[in-house]
Amino acid sequence: xxxxxxxxxxxxxxxxxxxxxxxxxxxxxxxxxxxxxxxxxxxxxxxxxxxxxxxxxxxxxxxxxxxxxxxxxxxxxxxxxxxxxxxxxxxxxxxxxxxxxxxxxxxxxxxxxxxxxxxxxxxxxxxxxxxxxxxxxxxxxxxxxxxxxxxxxxxxxxxxxxxxxxxxxxxxxxxxxxxxxxxxxxxxxxxxxxxxxxxxxx
Amino acid sequence: xxxxxxxxxxxxxxxxxxxxxxxxxxxxxxxxxxxxxxxxxxxxxxxxxxxxxxxxxxxxxxxxxxxxxxxxxxxxxxxxxxxxxxxxxxxxxxxxxxxxxxxxxxxxxxxxxxxxxxxxxxxxxxxxxxxxxxxxxxxxxxxxxxxxxxxxxxxxxxxxxxxxxxxxxxxxxxxxxxxxxxxxxxxxxxxxxxxxxxxxxx
Amino acid sequence: xxxxxxxxxxxxxxxxxxxxxxxxxxxxxxxxxxxxxxxxxxxxxxxxxxxxxxxxxxxxxxxxxxxxxxxxxxxxxxxxxxxxxxxxxxxxxxxxxxxxxxxxxxxxxxxxxxxxxxxxxxxxxxxxxxxxxxxxxxxxxxxxxxxxxxxxxxxxxxxxxxxxxxxxxxxxxxxxxxxxxxxxxxxxxxxxxxxxxxxxxx
Amino acid sequence: xxxxxxxxxxxxxxxxxxxxxxxxxxxxxxxxxxxxxxxxxxxxxxxxxxxxxxxxxxxxxxxxxxxxxxxxxxxxxxxxxxxxxxxxxxxxxxxxxxxxxxxxxxxxxxxxxxxxxxxxxxxxxxxxxxxxxxxxxxxxxxxxxxxxxxxxxxxxxxxxxxxxxxxxxxxxxxxxxxxxxxxxxxxxxxxxxxxxxxxxxx
DNA sequence: TATGAATGAGTCTTCATTCAT
DNA sequence: CATGAATGAAGACTCATTCAT
Numbered sequence: 001x002x003x004x005x006x007x008x009x010x011x012x013x014x015x016x017x018x019x020x021x022x023x024x025x026x027x028x029x030x031x032x033x034x035x036x037x038x039x040x041x042x043x044x045x046x047x048x049x050x051x052x053x054x055x056x057x058x059x060x061x062x063x064x065x066x067x068x069x070x071x072x073x074x075x076x077x078x079x080x081x082x083x084x085x086x087x088x089x090x091x092x093x094x095x096x097x098x099x100x101x102x103x104x105x106x107x108x109x110x111x112x113x114x115x116x117x118x119x120x121x122x123x124x125x126x127x128x129x130x131x132x133x134x135x136x137x138x139x140x141x142x143x144x145x146x147x148x149x150x151x152x153x154x155x156x157x158x159x160x161x162x163x164x165x166x167x168x169x170x171x172x173x174x175x176x177x178x179x180x181x182x183x184x185x186x187x188x189x190x191x192x193x194x195x196x197x198x199x200x201x202x
Numbered sequence: 203x204x205x206x207x208x209x210x211x212x213x214x215x216x217x218x219x220x221x222x223x224x225x226x227x228x229x230x231x232x233x234x235x236x237x238x239x240x241x242x243x244x245x246x247x248x249x250x251x252x253x254x255x256x257x258x259x260x261x262x263x264x265x266x267x268x269x270x271x272x273x274x275x276x277x278x279x280x281x282x283x284x285x286x287x288x289x290x291x292x293x294x295x296x297x298x299x300x301x302x303x304x305x306x307x308x309x310x311x312x313x314x315x316x317x318x319x320x321x322x323x324x325x326x327x328x329x330x331x332x333x334x335x336x337x338x339x340x341x342x343x344x345x346x347x348x349x350x351x352x353x354x355x356x357x358x359x360x361x362x363x364x365x366x367x368x369x370x371x372x373x374x375x376x377x378x379x380x381x382x383x384x385x386x387x388x389x390x391x392x393x394x395x396x397x398x399x400x401x402x403x404x
Numbered sequence: 405x406x407x408x409x410x411x412x413x414x415x416x417x418x419x420x421x422x423x424x425x426x427x428x429x430x431x432x433x434x435x436x437x438x439x440x441x442x443x444x445x446x447x448x449x450x451x452x453x454x455x456x457x458x459x460x461x462x463x464x465x466x467x468x469x470x471x472x473x474x475x476x477x478x479x480x481x482x483x484x485x486x487x488x489x490x491x492x493x494x495x496x497x498x499x500x501x502x503x504x505x506x507x508x509x510x511x512x513x514x515x516x517x518x519x520x521x522x523x524x525x526x527x528x529x530x531x532x533x534x535x536x537x538x539x540x541x542x543x544x545x546x547x548x549x550x551x552x553x554x555x556x557x558x559x560x561x562x563x564x565x566x567x568x569x570x571x572x573x574x575x576x577x578x579x580x581x582x583x584x585x586x587x588x589x590x591x592x593x594x595x596x597x598x599x600x601x602x603x604x605x606x
Numbered sequence: 607x608x609x610x611x612x613x614x615x616x617x618x619x620x621x622x623x624x625x626x627x628x629x630x631x632x633x634x635x636x637x638x639x640x641x642x643x644x645x646x647x648x649x650x651x652x653x654x655x656x657x658x659x660x661x662x663x664x665x666x667x668x669x670x671x672x673x674x675x676x677x678x679x680x681x682x683x684x685x686x687x688x689x690x691x692x693x694x695x696x697x698x699x700x701x702x703x704x705x706x707x708x709x710x711x712x713x714x715x716x717x718x719x720x721x722x723x724x725x726x727x728x729x730x731x732x733x734x735x736x737x738x739x740x741x742x743x744x745x746x747x748x749x750x751x752x753x754x755x756x757x758x759x760x761x762x763x764x765x766x767x768x769x770x771x772x773x774x775x776x777x778x779x780x781x782x783x784x785x786x787x788x789x790x791x792x793x794x795x796x797x798x799x800x801x802x803x804x805x806x807x808x
Numbered sequence: 809t810a811t812g813a814a815t816g817a818g819t820c821t822t823c824a825t826t827c828a829t
Numbered sequence: 830c831a832t833g834a835a836t837g838a839a840g841a842c843t844c845a846t847t848c849a850t
Contacts (some may be wrong), residue, residue, distance in 0.1 A: 169367020195397030569775020
């Protein structure tokens with residue numbers, strides 16, 4: 001197994017995942033056949049099956065890719081010292097992403113939520129991402145409360161869940177409406193966040 | 203078709219939809235076969251097909267039923283005069299429902315979001331429900347702004363979308379986590395709403 | 405489920421098994437496709453699958469049918485009192501059957517031996533038939549020994565196994581050669597049996 | 607192709623056949639894939655296909671190897687002068703082999719019988735071996751009859767077939783039962799052979 | 809109208825075989 | 830000669846839908 005093969009192998013896998021990604025978000029996971037993926041990837045069925053054991057495995061892999069992409073968004077927020085800044089920064093990062101990204105990942109995400117209710121691997125991946133995001137938000141809120149910046153009467157975990165909801169909910173609405181006013185949405189959320197902050201409101 | 207048959211006809215339809223509802227939320231829409239529905243409804247395949255032309259149509263019908271159920275929740279909120287009360291009342295109604303309801307409708311909802319991306323009928327139904335909810339919230343917020351109770355710098359539509367997100371997002375998280383702390387969640391949202399209210403905070 | 409359905413159901417099952425029987429002995433079990441069986445049975449694939457869950461199950465059923473046919477051959481031998489007569493009678497019955505039967509059941513049998521090495525259900529059926537036959541022969545030999553008609557120095561079970569071998573071996577040779585001299589074969593076996601009998605040989 | 611390559615060529619072929627042999631008797635002929643054979647032989651698919659044109663050809667070759675092994679067993683029996691001794695010697699050789707050999711060749715043999723019904727090459731090989739064995743036995747019996755040692759009323763060919771049946775039948779029973787009492791079996795056969803011998807029985 | 813047996817297009821998956829490197 | 834990635838025909842099986850009774 002020379003190193004060329006390893007690179008080649010990875011490239012092919014990526015090629016297949018990418019094709020599957022396209023198909024899944026276009027037609028939905030269930031409506032996508034293995035032939036669809038092959039056609040999209042310009043590969044034969046046999047080739048695809050030599051990289052993945054089953055359609056299920058491809059779906060699981062896709063879920064994990066989405067997970068990875070989502071987690072990368074959060075990195076780098078921790079270095080900020082002020083709670084308000086951190087929360088606002090996170091809002092900008094999360095929602096900003098939604099404007100750049102096409103319908104593609106929005107449809108993919110919604111499809112995965114549904115798939116998670118059926119497929120264990122997918123559920124694991126989706127659960128993982130939610131937990132991680134929850135942890136990050138929870139930590140920020142807790143720190144803010146310790147420093148007296150954030151209202152101590154709210155549960156940090158609950159705040160985290162609401163934050164996540166505002167993001168996932170916007171994803172859903174973008175999926176259904178096709179187009180959404182992200183800027184207005186973010187402005188509103190920032191205003192609402194002030195309800196949690198102890199700082200003097202100018 | 204005499205009226206007696208009409209009653210019978212409606213009863214049968216309800217019976218089928220109810221069976222489909224159960225199956226869909228248990229196994230997912232795609233994993234449910236027409237035979238599953240027949241078994242659950244204690245009817246023959248032929249019978250089911252004399253009430254619905256296709257599985258698609260049953261799915262669409264289910265989406266509309268869910269729509270109806272959701273819309274009923276809102277009625278009666280308009281009679282309240284105070285914006286804060288209205289919003290808080292809505293929060294209680296919406297989220298309170300989530301505690302009573304089992305996983306059932308949660309799974310159904312998530313499944314429908316995904317189905318809406320594929321199936322036009324379902325999309326129409328889901329879109330309709332979102333629009334209606336948005337309208338109600340928008341109206342309340344706009345009224346509040348007119349009366350000076352709510353911060354005029356936010357877009358009423360955006361506030362509505364955030365409200366909807368907090369609900370849909372919780373549905374999603376309940377679907378994924380299995381169990382969620384609804385009370386803490388509602389408390390947090392109420393606190394955040396204050397960020398939008400101009401009233402003196404006691 | 406009216407009784408007509410039960411009769412219809414059984415008839416269809418028999419129809420399918422019969423078709424499978426034909427195909428299996430013509431082309432071999434592995435070379436026979438479900439489509440072959442359907443074509444032979446003049447039924448659609450869906451129809452066949454509503455009577456049998458899988459190809460494996462059809463194979464197992466075939467094995468059991470063969471088992472039943474084989475067991476019926478033995479019934480009625482026990483009423484004879486003399487050991488020599490019993491053994492000779494059994495030889496006539498067993499081998500006589502081979503002349504009547506076409507290549508069909510011979511090929512089927514050989515195929516099942518091989519299938520038994522792979523498929524558990526088939527193995528169970530083939531094992532069962534062998535055990536039953538062994539028991540019958542063993543009982544006869546043991547009774548003969550008790551009455552002093554048969555040489556006591558041989559193990560009854562071993563005699564039974566040899567008997568069975570002479571039958572299965574002839575099945576095999578008929579399968580391979582196509583045609584065999586059954587009469588000469590039976591004569592030889594009868595002569596050899598005398599080697600086990602204590603009676604005075606005229 | 608220089609001779610060194612010839613040696614190399616033969617070694618590779620043997621290596622492949624040996625691997626196939628192992629696989630076939632472990633999983634059955636049909637359940638064995640070309641990849642299984644390659645893995646077992648530690649060779650690439652391409653390599654295997656440069657020595658054999660197809661899987662069929664490997665199967666045929668295996669059948670011929672089995673043939674060769676079986677024929678070697680008989681050589682050397684002819685030098686004995688007494689018919690009884692010859693037959694007894696053959697019995698010892700044939701059945702003794704069964705005790706040494708593992709399930710391996712037993713499963714292989716049974717598989718080949720079944721394959722012979724389908725595959726012409728295999729059929730030719732199996733037929734050939736049976737004919738040769740029959741010839742040897744027939745010759746011995748005929749010689750015995752000429753010398754007055756064996757009952758002249760039996761057909762030599764039929765005796766030969768019975769002999770072969772006792773061996774093949776035991777192979778089958780070992781395959782199905784897993785374990786058999788070879789010694790008791792051989793004892794019984796020797797006793798039965800006396801039914802064919804004219805010699806005074808001590 | 810009700811039934812459920814029958815249909816068959818469509819799905820996932822396997823595996824013998826080829827061929828560019 | 831060797832390699833093993835790629836091919837794609839073929840197989841088992843599912844399930845929405847039809848239709849004779």
